[in-house]
Amino acid sequence: MTDTAIRPAAAGADTDTAAREAWAAWHAERERALTAPHGWLTPVALLWLRAQRRTLPGVPGLWWADDRGAHVLAVDDDGLVDAADTTATLRGERSWEVVEDGSTVVARFLPPGRDPLAAPDDVEVVVELVRRTGRYALRLRDPQAATRARFTGVPTYPYDESWVRDAPVRWYDAPQRVVVGAAQPGLVHDATLVGEVDVARGGVTRTLRLVGTPGKDGVALIFSDEADDVAAWRVLHTARPAHGSPTIRLDLNRTLNLPYAFTDFGTCPSPVLGNHLPFAVEAGERAPRRAS
Structure with missing residues (x-):
């Protein structure tokens, strides 16, 4: 042909x-x-949940996952707020379920040292819960990520x-x-x-x-x-x-x-076997410049 x-x-x-x-x-x-404040230039971590309750770097609360879903145990001092109602602080144990290959934002928090009077989308980190290959993980999206700050x-x-x-x-x-x-x-x-x-x-x-x-x-x-x-x-x-x-x-x-x-914390699918073109497609987006 x-x-x-x-x-x-x-x-x-x-x-x-x-x-x-x-x-x-x-x-x-x-x-x-x-x-966007929490778009694909802002992920700063991908943290896998285990069966045991534990703290995770950079995010408040104790987190774990089991057959019933993903869970957090939070207290007021943790500063976690409900993503669905940012006026509500997460207290006690909360649980979520996500379908395979799905994700949902479950919480937000203000990292130490940031201005509490600033616009939330400028300073707050969102906690995205993802499920991949049967496992749960937290992806943290930070509007002050270097990838976003240096994007040209x-x-x-x-x-x-x-x-x-x-x-x-x-x-x-x-x-x-x-x-x-x-x-x-x-x-x-x-x-x-x-x-x-x-x-x-x-x-x-x-x-x-x-x-x-x-x-x-x-x-x-x-x-x-x-x-x-x-x-x-x-x-x-x-x-x-x-x-x-x-x-x-x-x-x-x-x-x-x-x-x-754009980020080391993407979980994107790769091509199906054989989906390779034996010529250069010099069209569309080129490799992005990474923040260093």
Whole structure:
């Protein structure tokens, strides 16, 4: 199969200008989301819970996990407040359950030495409870993280209309469950494959598999490629076309870095086996500059 099997999206001068402007707006919104007070530039720790009650570095309270969920034992002096009601201090024992691969913010606290009169989103650390590979962990998100303070933007390749493609797609009759790796050693993720798509460049075509995105009307293409200055793998989220459509629109200019590329505390899924393109995808986000 050659490049002729993939139809570039139609574009004239006006269409190209509009597409570039839309991409610029999308990129600006992407950076605004990253720099949110507790966004993906702010994780500072990933702390795994054990069966025994214990203190954890950097977070108040005694924490543990068992078959009933994750738990904390807190007293007033701990300064933990309920994420759902920031006027309520956590006292005594509290418990939560999270589904596999899920997460929820359960508490907030003000670290010692920070101004209690400042805006909470400027100074308070949030405690996110995550469940991965059957285990619970706390991910701490600090608005004063060095990663956020030193952020100067996500480097990208220039917008290139040739990376916008209507690619042949084949939907599976039934979703296929597979296990993939993760950014953290020892973790795995369950992935739901919903179809496969042909991606071509320079006369080379590869078939990659698409992952369903629960709760969203779209699919994700998680892949690696041969470009030099990119993360080990990236993701493209795209809308799912009408049922029966023989093609799917892939705008690789909107290829994103997953959270693990910005922080050491991401647990992102890796590509399904074989989702590698043997050519450089010089489109979308490049490897981000890390704070040191």
